[in-house]
Amino acid sequence: MSTPKATILLLEDSTTQREVLRGFLTKRGYDVLEAGSGNEAEELSRSTSIDLLLTDLRLGGPDGITVLQSLRKKQPALQCIVLSAYGTVDDATRAMKSGAYDFVAKPVELPRLEALIEKALEKVTLSKEVSALSSLVQHSEAFGDVIGESEKMKAILQVAVKAAASNASILILGESGTGKGVLARAIHLASHRKTHPLHTVSCAALPQTLIEAELFGHEAGAFTGATARKLGRFELAHRGSLFLDEVGEIPLPVQVKLLHVLQTRQFERIGGTETIHSDVRIMAATNQNLPAQIAAGEFREDLYYRLNVVTITLPPLRERPGDIRLLATHFVQKHSMLLGVPVKGIEDVALAYLESCPFPGNIRELENWIERAIVLTENDYLQRSDFPADGHSSSPPPPATATPQPDGGLEAQVSMLEIQLIQDALTATNFNQSAAARKLKISERAIRYKMKKYQL
Secondary structure, three states: OOOOOOEEEEEOOOHHHHHHHHHHHHHOOOEEEEEOOHHHHHHHHHHOOOOEEEEEOOOOOOOHHHHHHHHHHHOOOOEEEEEEOOOOHHHHHHHHHOOOOEEEEOOOOHHHHHHHHHHHHHHHHHHHHHHHHHHHHHHHHHOOOOOOOOHHHHHHHHHHHHHHOOOOOEEEEOOOOOOHHHHHHHHHHOOOOOOOOEEEEEOOOOOHHHHHHHHHEEOOOOOOOOOOOEEOHHHHOOOOEEEEEOHHHOOHHHHHHHHHHHHHOEEOOEOOOOOEEOOOEEEEEEOOOHHHHHHOOOOOHHHHHHHOOEEEEOOOHHHOHHHHHHHHHHHHHHHHHHHOOOOOEEOHHHHHHHHOOOOOOHHHHHHHHHHHHHHHOOOOEEOHHHOOOOOOOOOOOOOHHHOOOOOOHHHHHHHHHHHHHHHHHHHHOOOOHHHHHHHHOOOHHHHHHHHHHOOO
């Protein structure tokens, strides 16, 4: 017997007729399921993908057309051929309106039936191909900004596409600048929530005292300065997605409330008593070592397991140098259009040079290089001379006015030392703030605050 070409559900209440048709179909290589009633057919359809329903019209319970209508709701690509010894014109019309491929009178001419089955299955194949193509186009559009053809990126995209189809929480890991936010947006756009909002909360950019209000909102008068009701991101993102960037920066008291929301999908605004239901898909990202934070008592273990149902780790750019050419070409097209500068592309020598650079700031740093080169170039194509000479970004030194004088007492001396240490760390890490913060053993929030304070 040949390999099964398709799965046919044979619905016939006559045992004799069913045996004849089963033998005929099996010899022609089809995988045949049998049912003697509509209820049996329904049961089989719950666990098996069916290509063709071959059904008698008159059955002991619901007739074949009713069964077709029910099965079609679960398996839209399903085709059907209705058989009947007592069929009328009205029956045939009803069958065709319900989506049957054909209506055949008994006794059945087996050669004609075989030809009809082949034609009906061709329609099934075409329908599946169209569906697959539609899905491919959808994912291609959604993940269009996630650039990469390396094996690591292909594996990541496969996981991301599968995760997008679910409601599971997703934890995206990776160094600063690897594209965690871009991937989160792509997952949202590829999900069934794409017609609803995606809200992003940068947990590192907010003072710890404001994170709770940003996430859950507050009522008027809840605290000093709360002059009006404010809706939180969980409320605003209802039926959509919420992306918590740098989730490791959320303070422990807020982590408790966040865990409660993930478990119950309910919360109250600060200062409020109304329980609010929120249907939100959570995606979180961090460049920190959460297990280490858990060990240090800085992050709740139960929250960690709630967040990382699906974990995606984005590799640094230095581990995927083969993607630099694609990314650089993409950024040239993007920024030449945004900046209104007619740069047509990038020369091979320049591309080869970029592929040799370490890019500690990852994709964000590469994009910064390309944007800067487009602004400053006088060429139609970016050249090697349009990029830093030594493989490091040429960020300007901080303004001299930011450095306090040494005669200002202890506070000024401490400030001067802080500035020097921050400048040294930024220089050593090619102005990667995340890496500089790790080098100084402080949080990203702290280094951003100090850079703003000292105008660095």
